[in-house]
Amino acid sequence: MDEWNLGLETLNEVALNRLAEMLDNSNCGWRQLAAAFKEQSKFFCSEKEMTSCSLQVLNARGSPSRYLLSLLAEKKCPLALLLQCLKKIEHHNAASLLTTYVEPIKILTNPQTVQVPIGSTVTLVCKAVGPPGLTYQWFRKKEEVPGGNASELILKPAQEGSYICRVNSEGKYVFSGWAYVRVFRPYDSGSEVSFPSSVSRLCITEQPRAQLLSEGDTLLLECSAQGNPPPQFQWYHNQQPLLKAIRHFIKIPCVTTADRGVYRCRVFTPNHELWSDNVQVEIGPGSCAEAYWEANDEHKADSLPRQMGDLYATDKVALLMGNMNYAHHRELRAPMADVYELSNLLRQLDFKVVSLLDLNRHEMHRAVSEFLLLLGRGVYGLLYFAGHGYENYGNSFMVPIDAPASYTSDHCLWVQDVLQRMQERQTGLNVFLLDMCRKRNLNDDIIQQPGPLKVTANIVFGYATCVDAEAFEVNKDDLSNGIFMSFLKKRLMEQEKVTVMLDRVAEDMGRCELTRGRQALELRSNLSERRTLTDRIQAPECPVMASTRNLQWSIAHALPESRVLQFDCGVKVQLGFAAEFSNIMIIYTRILETPADIRTCSAELSDFTEGPEVDLKRTNQASLRDAGSLLLVMDDRLQQEQPRLFTRLCALQRLKNELSFTVCLHFQYDNLDEAVHEQRNVTVGKPLVSKLNLHEPHRLHTSTASFSSDLQSTSMPLYSSFAQDLQASLPSFTSASFAESTDACFYTHPGISSASDLRRINEPEENISPEFLMSVEPRASKSLTHAAVDKPPNFSHFHSF
Incomplete structure (x- = not known):
């Protein structure tokens, strides 16, 4: 049958939901169905996709089976193959249901228009074929006829009017043609009788x-x-029918x-x-989210003019990328400090920040795709890039660290393309801060043609320098700042329209004698509303949206749980974890307890999983600075009587498997001169951004689930393998309940009810675990030390990006 050759995506929502209900079980359900596709490599689900299915239980309305069906639909699975697999696992009810929805309903006999004397009996007939269990409903105009639930409708006596029959099968139905029953008196039988027919005149009155x-x-x-019969309607938007x-x-x-x-x-x-x-x-231009809030705010008068602070964001999300260690181009110093300082400032403005250093082309594209998943209607999206870049014919390109010596647009990330994709998410504000050069790239003669941008009046571009000019770094102690960030960080927290704030940054740069004539900020904007980065976050119409966005963001920001290792010799070693960036983690070791007969003892890390970058010369260092961290320098806050060793892991986005390493314990007994060694292997899962698997090919985005194109209608999953880690690292989740499953214990989020809840969930990003400091520091302490931040920049050395 032709219908069985169609793809799974042709099934309507009712059919998909009914199938999902039948498959959401452990005995003969979605897992068995997925396994039935094993011989079909094109439709077989990976382990990651299966995990994503499992995690749908985190949402109160989530369904693993519904997510699996979405994946199969995205892969263009034919209905015939789905039916075959349902029969293979002997799920006869689901197979029958699918047959019901796929088999077409065809009307074989339509009811006929009749004219009968008053008091007569009329039988209207409608016959149809299709899937088993067809039912009939008869209507007189828009009213259902009592007892009209058979293929024949007997009217005794006949009642004049328009009649139609609806043939139903589960969620599908088909209408017959209209029939008109005309009743006349006997003495009119010899006269010409005219009555409305099914071909009577149709006209539009409004x-x-x-x-x-x-x-x-x-x-x-x-x-x-x-x-006559009553007309039906179908609306079209830009020549496409509206569902x-x-x-x-x-x-x-x-x-x-x-x-x-x-x-x-x-x-x-x-x-x-x-x-x-x-x-x-x-x-x-306007704000749909604002309209909703104003309509539901009983205390706001309609006559009040729009003031600063009246505008809201449904959420705030920022992606910060800094590229320093280029393979074929001059290395940079500023991006690390710039990304770190901007992260701290944006977090204080309640942005969910993803901060990444040193990404190759594939990783940049994947990072942007994950960033887009966090956006939605009314969300403020901010993208910052510091590194090498160029601009050709009005198009800006960000250069990844693996770009060849003579790179073109094919090797880079196209800014205007990112903007177009952000617009599709119906964001409330799109801000691009590009701290890179804008010189022409003579190796690239391709003129990119971006698709048409929507006129949203919510776009702001802040370029660190003007067209065909360079951007510069400035040295400061062991750290380095870009000139743009040196001035931006002083203004970013101001409660001013974004464009006004950037104008002031430009004015500050213009007043600096050393930057005048070398670098000038350029602002491009069509922002028509007084939106600021300090605008409040107002929960969206659907509270699930805020909850799922926080859960999805948390995937890339969960640290391993601190743990204590008990060695056979009696020594206890603590492992702690801290995040410097979303893809850079610090591991520290500390001796907690030593038996009395052990004179000296130390614990070192070695044999790390392949993937992350580990500088062996800087592992197991006595200070963070020696370990390579110039930012999380807080040795003065640690109790020196408890020595620690620090190891810094970079490029976690390249971690393909779970992170594992060996803890080597070296100790010496009082009565022995020789050192004794003991080892323990440790696995800590996939920390921070490694859970997103940015190294993998771009995943399929379905329209109904986590890794989906629409956050407004679905929730995003939490990776089950680190649910307990999240419970420890996210304070706002401590009241969560756990629901048992046949496969694992899944973490259930209780929901988010206020802006304060959003802020609490936002806080853990890149925090240092509680064990890392002996006391919890206030939020402002996340920034660089005041001595480092407030020190006047030294512009004596310019380094072009």
């Missing part, structure tokens, strides 16, 4: 009207029509610029059709 709206307004279009828009009007609350365009309505009966006028709907 046309829709063009509208000019702002984002957040409600769109209402109406199209009235008359006909479920089958009434004489459409109402779209909280419109965005994506809703602008041409609308028209198709009015039809079984024998006629008419089209309404084309109407243009224009939508100017």
Whole structure:
């Protein structure tokens, strides 16, 4: 049958949800179904995809089976193959249900228009074929006929009017043609009888009207029509039919610029059709999220003008990338300090920050894709890049660390493409801060043609330098800052419109004698509202959106849980973990307890899993500075009577398997001169950004789940293998409950109810674990020391990016 050759994506939501309900079990369910595809390599699910399915239980409305079906639909799995696999695992109910939805319903006999004398009996017949269990519903105009649940409708006596039959099968249905029953008196039998027929005249009595709206307004279009039988309606937007828009009007609350365009309505009966006028709907800038909040705020008067602070973000997300150690180009120093300081400032503004250093081309593309998953309607998105870059023909390109000597746009990340993808997420604000050169790349003669950008009036570009100019670094002690960041960090926290804040940064740079004529900030913007980076976060209409965004962000920011190792000799060693960036982690070891007969003792780490970058000369160092960390320098806060050894792991995004290493204990007994060694192997899972597997090929994004293109309708999963680590590292999750599953214990998030909850979940990013410091430091202590931050920059040495 042709229907079985169609893809799984052709099934409607009702069918998919019903199948998911049947497959959400441990005996004969989604796991067995996934295993049935083993021989079909194209449709076989990886271990990671199976884990993502399992994690759907974290959402109260999540379904592992529904997620699996979404994956199969994305892979274009044919319905015939799905049916074959359902039969293979002997899930007969699901196979029957699928058959019901796929087999078409066909009307073989339509009811006929009749004319009968008053008091007569009329039988209307509708016959159909299709899947088993067809049911019938008869209607007189829009009212269901009592007892009309068979293929034959017997009217005794006949009642005049329009009749239609609906044939149902599970979630599908088909309407028959209309039949008109005309009742006349006997003395009229000799006269010409005229009565409305199914081919009576169809006409539109009211046309829709063009509208000019702002984002957040409600769109209402109406199209009235008359006909016999009663007409049906189908609305179209930009020549595409709108799902479920089958009434004489459409109402779209909280419109965005994506809703602008041409609308028209198709009015039809079984024998006629008419089209309404084309109407243009224009939508100017605004905030749909703000419209929702204002509509639900009883204390806000409609007449109040829009003031600073009236605008909100549904969330704030930032991706910060700094490239320093280039393979074929001059190495840079500034990105590390710049990304670190900007991370601290943005966290204080309640941004969820992902900070990454030294990414290759593939990792940059994957990082941006993961960043886009955190965006959604009304979210403020900020992307910062520090490193080598260039600009050709108005297009900006960020250069990864593996770019060849003569690189082109094919080797780089295209900024305008990222912007276009951000717009698809219906963000409330898009901010790009590009701390890179904008010189022409003479090796690249390709003129990129970006797709059409939406007129959203919410875009801000802050370039560290102007067109065809360079950006510079400035030396400061052991750290180095870019000139742009040296001035930006002084203004970033100001409660001013983003463009006003950047204008002031430009003015500060212009007043500096050493930068004048060398580097000048350039601002490009179409921001029409007074949006600031300090705007408050207001929970979205659906509280699940905020919860799932926090969970997805937490995937890349969960540290391993601190642990104590008990060696056979009686020595206890503590392992602790701290994050310097989202892809750089510090491991420290500390001797907690030593038996009385052991004179000296030390614990060192070795034999690390392949993937992360570990400088063997800087492992097991007595200070963070010696270990290579110039930022988390806080030896003065540690109790020196308890010595620690520090090891710094970089490039965690390249960790393919779980991180493991060996703890080597070296000790000496009082009565022995020879040293004794003891080893323990330790596995700590996949810490921080390594859980996102940025090294893998780009994953498929479905439209209904975590790694999906729409956060507004679904939740994002939490990686089950580190659920307990998250419980320890995220304070706001301590009240979570645990639900038993056939496979594992899954962590259940209790939900987020206030902005304060959002801030609490935002705090753990790149925090140092509690064991790392003897006391919890205040939030402001996340920044560099005041001596380092406030020291006037030294511009004596310029280094071009």
